Amino acid sequence: MARRKISNPLALAVLACLYERPMHPYEMATTMRTRNKDESIKLNYGSLYSVVDALQRGGLIETQETTRQGRRPERTVYRVTDSGVHELLDWLGELLSTPVKEYTQFEAGLSFLPVVSPAEAVALLSARVSRLDMELTGRRSVHSRLDEHIPRLFSVEYEYKTMLLDAELAWLRTLVGDIESGALGGSETWSAIHSGDADIHHAKEGQVGTLEANGHRQEQPKGHR
């Protein structure tokens, strides 16, 4: 990659905080939590402090002062440097303008869908449907409360995520329908493979044979990144 010396998104958050005003790490953490940035950026102390270190070594931030109140642990206030500001803007520009390939757990799961039987698939995916549904209900109520207090500009990321969940839910519903009705291409093969394992958790022998039929996708998608 060599792309960016520091690639942890948490570093972006640190830069953004310091761009606003100098702070010590713990304060960054609480600031982010207050603003719910920890919904969109994974935050934990271990990482925070090491990221701050790395940023300092890289010259993107520097320490402004080190103080101590009473006999609490010492705290170090950092400020962003010019090259830090540059990095922030540049990085942000890249994130916003250039889609990158990311791997989600669910995608991984989906790609092994044929491993479970059609019946089980329906059960599992239906469970997901109802969980997503609950999640979305919750989110919608958050949205309405949010809208009264802060402008939409400051919660686009939340809106974005909600809209993705929504899309997933709709897609899942039709997928489940297609599996149930046998309308999904490959259903016959799929049922055939799993015809033996009524109780799948004891499938000792079946070993499934060649799961992927002929399997070879001729033309691979190529162009990415």
Add this chain to the structure above:
Amino acid sequence: MARRKISNPLALAVLACLYERPMHPYEMATTMRTRNKDESIKLNYGSLYSVVDALQRGGLIETQETTRQGRRPERTVYRVTDSGVHELLDWLGELLSTPVKEYTQFEAGLSFLPVVSPAEAVALLSARVSRLDMELTGRRSVHSRLDEHIPRLFSVEYEYKTMLLDAELAWLRTLVGDIESGALGGSETWSAIHSGDADIHHAKEGQVGTLEANGHRQEQPKGHR
């Protein structure tokens, strides 16, 4: 977490391969590539071998034999154990049925949208729109070629991803529209903040003040996972 001893999705792929039939690691890699699983699961040799090791230490797979053809490097063939099969099924069940919180780069970017000026935001997001558009065009042609060769069952994960990209694209278009027209809640504040920095890359002084207005989201979303 303590959730799963091994949490790397690559391990899932290894289990799935071995569930089909015993193989050596290199063969797993090529099998996955052939089937385009590497689109949905990050695959690289370094990780593959360490994951295989970890699986073996955990007793989920075991070595079947070690052979050598000619004077090529020795290769070790693994097979899945009973507890490996159990883990595979259980894990897959969880992945399919339970949504988990994941953090994407773009989301991180979005959450700092106010850092760039409205004009720049429009420029950056428009760039993303056109890149997504190209990507989607490519994908659609892949879909049609795929459909002739392999049943939909074996490419749900690809379909899923495509549909997500599609949803993102649509959303982005309206977002960009809203920013341009000033219909996005908070636009005035946003423009005000950036009124000084015509050339944003030299914004020395501005330091933005308090970006987040009053900032506090009262009710945080809570309920997750």
Add this chain to the structure above:
DNA sequence: TTCAGAATACTCTGACTCTGATATTCGGAG
């Protein structure tokens, strides 16, 4: 008044993971 518990501000450890570089051998194209 007292004392549990939250908040403050970090530090550390052990494990996992990723990236990228580095071998070595073979078969086939030119």
Add this chain to the structure above:
DNA sequence: CTCCGAATATCAGAGTCAGAGTATTCTGAA
């Protein structure tokens, strides 16, 4: 005969993370 790329790995270094530990002060209820 030569060079390239596929076959089959290994390894070092760095980044990352979850979670627990530490030491002190403040707050609110009993």
